[in-house]
Amino acid sequence: MIPASPARRRRREDYPDPVYWVWRKLTSVRFALKLIGVVALFALAGVVIPQVPPQLAGERVAVDQFVDEQRGTWGPFTDPLAEFPWFYDANGGIFNLFSQPYWYALVALLALAITVCTVSRFPPIYRFVRRPQRRVPDPYFERARHRVDFAAPPDAGALAAVLRRHRFRVQTESRDGAVYLFADRFGWAQFATFVSHLALLLLVLGTLLTKFGGEEFQFWLGEGQSRPLFGTGGERQQMLVVVDDVVARFNDEGQALDFRSAVRVTRAGEEIAIGEVTVNGPLNAGGFRVHQAAYWEHGAALQVRAADSGQLLYSETLLLDQQFFGPRVRITNLETGAVFAEEVVALPQAVADMPDSGYQLIPLGEETSLALILLRDPEGGSTFYYSRLALPAPGTTVDAPALTAAELRLFEPPPSAPRLRIYDAASGRLLAEDVVTLSEVSPEERTVARVGFIPLTDEETLAVGFEEGGSESRFFYFSEREATQRGLLEPGGRAALGAFELEYVRAEPDRSVQGHLAPGESQRIGRIELTYLGAEPVYFATGGGVPGAAGETLLLLERFGQGRTASTFDARGGEGVEIAQTTAVASTTAGSTGSDAALPARLAIGLGGGIPRLDLREGESAVVGNYEYAFVGAREFTGLTVRRDPGALIFWIAIGLGILGLATTFFVPRRRVWAKITPDRVYLAGLAGHAVNLRRELVRYASEAGAPDADTLLDEDWDDE
Numbered sequence: 001m002i003p004a005s006p007a008r009r010r011r012r013e014d015y016p017d018p019v020y021w022v023w024r025k026l027t028s029v030r031f032a033l034k035l036i037g038v039v040a041l042f043a044l045a046g047v048v049i050p051q052v053p054p055q056l057a058g059e060r061v062a063v064d065q066f067v068d069e070q071r072g073t074w075g076p077f078t079d080p081l082a083e084f085p086w087f088y089d090a091n092g093g094i095f096n097l098f099s100q101p102y103w104y105a106l107v108a109l110l111a112l113a114i115t116v117c118t119v120s121r122f123p124p125i126y127r128f129v130r131r132p133q134r135r136v137p138d139p140y141f142e143r144a145r146h147r148v149d150f151a152a153p154p155d156a157g158a159l160a161a162v163l164r165r166h167r168f169r170v171q172t173e174s175r176d177g178a179v180y181l182f183a184d185r186f187g188w189a190q191f192a193t194f195v196s197h198l199a200l201l202l203l204v205l206g207t208l209l210t211k212f213g214g215e216e217f218q219f220w221l222g223e224g225q226s227r228p229l230f231g232t233g234g235e236r237q238q239m240l241v242v243v244d245d246v247v248a249r250f251n252d253e254g255q256a257l258d259f260r261s262a263v264r265v266t267r268a269g270e271e272i273a274i275g276e277v278t279v280n281g282p283l284n285a286g287g288f289r290v291h292q293a294a295y296w297e298h299g300a301a302l303q304v305r306a307a308d309s310g311q312l313l314y315s316e317t318l319l320l321d322q323q324f325f326g327p328r329v330r331i332t333n334l335e336t337g338a339v340f341a342e343e344v345v346a347l348p349q350a351v352a353d354m355p356d357s358g359y360q361l362i363p364l365g366e367e368t369s370l371a372l373i374l375l376r377d378p379e380g381g382s383t384f385y386y387s388r389l390a391l392p393a394p395g396t397t398v399d400a401p402a403l404t405a406a407e408l409r410l411f412e413p414p415p416s417a418p419r420l421r422i423y424d425a426a427s428g429r430l431l432a433e434d435v436v437t438l439s440e441v442s443p444e445e446r447t448v449a450r451v452g453f454i455p456l457t458d459e460e461t462l463a464v465g466f467e468e469g470g471s472e473s474r475f476f477y478f479s480e481r482e483a484t485q486r487g488l489l490e491p492g493g494r495a496a497l498g499a500f501e502l503e504y505v506r507a508e509p510d511r512s513v514q515g516h517l518a519p520g521e522s523q524r525i526g527r528i529e530l531t532y533l534g535a536e537p538v539y540f541a542t543g544g545g546v547p548g549a550a551g552e553t554l555l556l557l558e559r560f561g562q563g564r565t566a567s568t569f570d571a572r573g574g575e576g577v578e579i580a581q582t583t584a585v586a587s588t589t590a591g592s593t594g595s596d597a598a599l600p601a602r603l604a605i606g607l608g609g610g611i612p613r614l615d616l617r618e619g620e621s622a623v624v625g626n627y628e629y630a631f632v633g634a635r636e637f638t639g640l641t642v643r644r645d646p647g648a649l650i651f652w653i654a655i656g657l658g659i660l661g662l663a664t665t666f667f668v669p670r671r672r673v674w675a676k677i678t679p680d681r682v683y684l685a686g687l688a689g690h691a692v693n694l695r696r697e698l699v700r701y702a703s704e705a706g707a708p709d710a711d712t713l714l715d716e717d718w719d720d721e
Contacts, residue, residue: 026116035113039106046097049074049081054216057099063092070095104211111204118197129190134171134182136674136685144685146694150713152682153706159675159682162704168673181675189668196661202654206647215288217642222246222299222317222635229288229642237268239286246636248295259295261638277640287644294639296321298539300557300603301632304547307623313547317635320539320557326358327374327384330531334524343604344538344558345372351410352402359408364526367392371408374535382535385410387514388525390439409514417510418464418475420454421503425496433505437512437526438465456500466507475504548627550609557634558602603631666691673698682707 025031050070056062067082074081084093085102097103141147153159160170160181168183219227226242241263248259258278265273265285273285282289296319304314330342347358351373359373369392373385387408405411415438422432438450451465460481466473477495478486485497489504512525517532524530540556600618607614607624614622614629621630669689676683684702688694703710 023116026113027120029117032113032117035106035110039110042097042103042106045094049094049097051098052092052096053218057092057096060091063096067092067095098211104208107204107207111201114197114200114204118194118201122194125190125193129187132182132184132187132672135180138676140674141676141683141685144687146688146698147683147685148695148698148702148713149681149683150702150707151709152677152680153708155706156677158705159677159701162701163673165704166701168671177678179675179677181673181677183671183673183675185671185673186668187670189664189670192661192664192668194661195657195664199654199658199661202650202657206650206654209647209650210645213646215644218293218639220294220296220319220637220639222301222319222637224301224635225317239272239288240266241290241640241642242266243638243640246295246638248297248636259292259638261292261640263290263640265290277638288642289645291641291643292638293641296637296639297634298323298557298559299635299637300555300601301635302546302555302603302605303630303632305628305630307626307628310628313627314545317637318541318543318555319637320541320555322541323537323539325374325535325537326360327372327382327535328533329372330533332529332531334527334529340528342533344536346538347372347374349402351375351408352404354405354410359403361389363392364388364528370525370530371403373408373410375410383516384518384532384535385514385516386523386525386530388512412514414509414511414514415450416466416473416507417452417513418466419505419508420464421505422454422456423501423503425499425501428501431500435508435510435512436464437510456497462497462502473507475507477502477504546605546607548611548625548629549607550611552608554604554606554608556604556606558604559634601631601634605629605631671697673701 050066050073052063052066056066067078071078080086082093082095083090090096090100092099141149156179160172160183163170163181163183166185168185169187170181170183172179172181174180217229221227221241221243223243223246226240229239229241230236242265243261243263245262246259247261249257251257260276260278260281263273263275263277263283264271265283265288267286273283273290275283277283277290277292279292282291284290298320299317300320301317302314303312305312324344324346326344326347328342328344331340332338333340345360345362347360349359351357351359354375356376357374359371361369361371364370367390369389371385371387371389373387375383375385377383385408387410389408417435417438419435420433421430423430436452436454438452440450449465449467451463454462454464456462460479462477462479462485464475464477467476475489475491476487477489479497482498485495487495489495489502491504491506493504495502511523515523517523517530519532519534522529522531538556538558540554542552542554544552546553602618603616605614605616611624614624616622616629616631618631618633621628623629669692671686671688671692671694673684673686673694675685682702684698686694686698699710699713702713707713
């Protein structure tokens with residue numbers, strides 16, 4: 001019978017080569033550094049290159065739209081970045097980096113490498129800390145990097161006492177007629193590397209927990225609105241976020257300096273948290289953190305009631321997230337003084353040869369239109385032009401052929417027209433003075449005549465005009481009823497017209513035909529007066545569900561260039577916050593000045609189906625058919641992010657451990673000292689980190705132990721420095 005061979009320890013040769021190769025790579029510091037470099041490179045790319053918002057990362061249409069928006073920045077590199085790594089459908093590629101499989105593969109490989117490296121290094125480091133080398137050969141005291149020798153102090157045990165006072169663990173032994181000493185300080189600092197490794201593993205774990213176990217909700221809420229977090233029908237207790245107040249503070253340029261919201265959170269009908277939230281000041285509620293992520297001051301509260309019973313049928317605070325920029329104009333009837341309209345005019349069409357512009361045609365009559373034009377300049381300002389055109393205005397749309405600057409007579413000087421005075425012939429009293437607008441008529445032979453008409457009485461009209469030929473023009477007049485009342489006049493000349501007397505003062509530019517206006521200026525155009533009040537944005541939204549509407553409803557809010565922020569903010573459960581106010585000024589730029597509006601906000605409601613548009617001031621209501629529409633007021637919106645992050649605590653622990661491990665490694669290095677003490681001389685040698693001048697410390701220990709030649713050693717030490 002053959003005896004069984006004794007068990008032996010398995011060697012590397014007993015394992016297949018691939019297993020050993022993988023193990024060697026995972027335990028290699030060089031491989032770990034390369035892997036950390038690759039992960040850091042991808043992380044840097046994710047910071048530099050804009051990323052798809054997390055809530056849209058899984059929606060293919062939203063990802064494609066986000067990528068298309070980046071083409072203006074990344075140009076021809078957009079598609080390669082979006083398709084990386086090119087051998088599978090990357091769904092956004094680098095633009096959606098933190099949702100890619102290779103990213104999680106890199107993170108998992110890094111975690112595996114850290115784990116394997118930690119496991120493989122722990123036994124030797126543990127032995128190195130618990131059972132350090134206590135003996136060194138005598139030649140070591142002559143070749144060690146950190147060494148010193150000095151005359152033996154009177155008390156042989158003084159050196160050990162000094163080292164213990166400096167928190168060394170000291171062990172001594174006697175052999176060969178000498179005393180050998182080993183001192184160890186901060187031996188436990190060797191374990192700092194495992195603390196750093198643990199921090200890295202916790203970071204990876206926190207990342208995975210956040211990705212696969214976290215929840216995030218992002219939404220807009222207006223003042224007085226609420227939103228549930230979860231869908232109905234589940235086992236979870238429903239949580240409700242309620243916004244009581246939203247407020248912001250602006251500078252004079254309209255930039256938000258601070259915004260915050262008063263928020264309540266309820267669960268199963270019970271209030272569990274209340275307070276104010278800011279961007280950096282979240283509210284903790286039931287394991288969730290509520291942050292304010294954005295602010296929007298353009299919202300409107302609309303209510304609809306049954307006209308007969310007063311029953312509330314509709315009550316919503318609507319976010320107006322679309323806008324157009326246009327001139328605010330006032331049109332007044334000169335005869336009655338009534339204001340036809342005062343509003344911001346949308347400019348749906350760009351001038352054909354001036355893309356950074358817009359215009360709108362407003363009908364003045366069956367064959368006459370008034371063009372309102374706004375040109376934007378490179379500095380961000382705008383200039384308002386107007387032009388009276390001999391063409392109908394059927395309601396210009398972006399599909400209609402665009403007019404050119406020449407067709408709109410944008411930069412032409414206004415045509416000449418006569419300034420006339422009409423007097424009462426009997427008393428000489430001045431009855432009227434004005435510049436008479438002339439219209440062109442068909443040329444006959446070589447003469448071009450431009451004619452205008454002045455009503456003298458209900459039955460008599462006087463025709464006046466210029467007859468132009470060559471470089472000269474002559475002013476003429478004639479009456480259709482009296483053939484004798486016609487002729488030519490020079491500037492300053494007068495003519496008798498029965499009960500009236502006509503004076504031709506001079507020729508002037510006719511600004512009622514075309515020109516430009518500064519904010520606050522007015523111009524008479526026929527029977528109306530056009531006043532330009534500045535350019536500003538108007539915010540609107542379209543949607544359904546409003547009672548009485550024929551299809552989608554258009555809601556358009558005018559704030560008259562001003563924001564509607566409160567002067568104080570009293571957050572329930574928090575301290576009051578003072579909100580500075582600025583002086584209300586007429587604004588010609590987009591955005592709010594942050595002041596209380598000089599005029600109440602106005603909401604325009606387009607119900608469609610031929611129903612006239614409703615214009616309601618804040619607090620007003622109007623009845624249309626069976627419904628009463630009430631504009632409750634302008635409202636502000638807060639953009640909230642509600643997040644449950646199970647990895648957040650682990651992240652903070654990892655950061656703390658990482659700082660502790662690095663600080664221990666760099667600032668608490670281990671020190672080991674060996675000593676040989678003879679009756680005549682003491683020899684010291686030691687090991688420490690590269691940043692430690694251990695020789696200087698050894699000299700100090702010798703001095704404190706009472707070495708007779710300590711002063712000489714100190715001088716030598718400083719000389720070496």
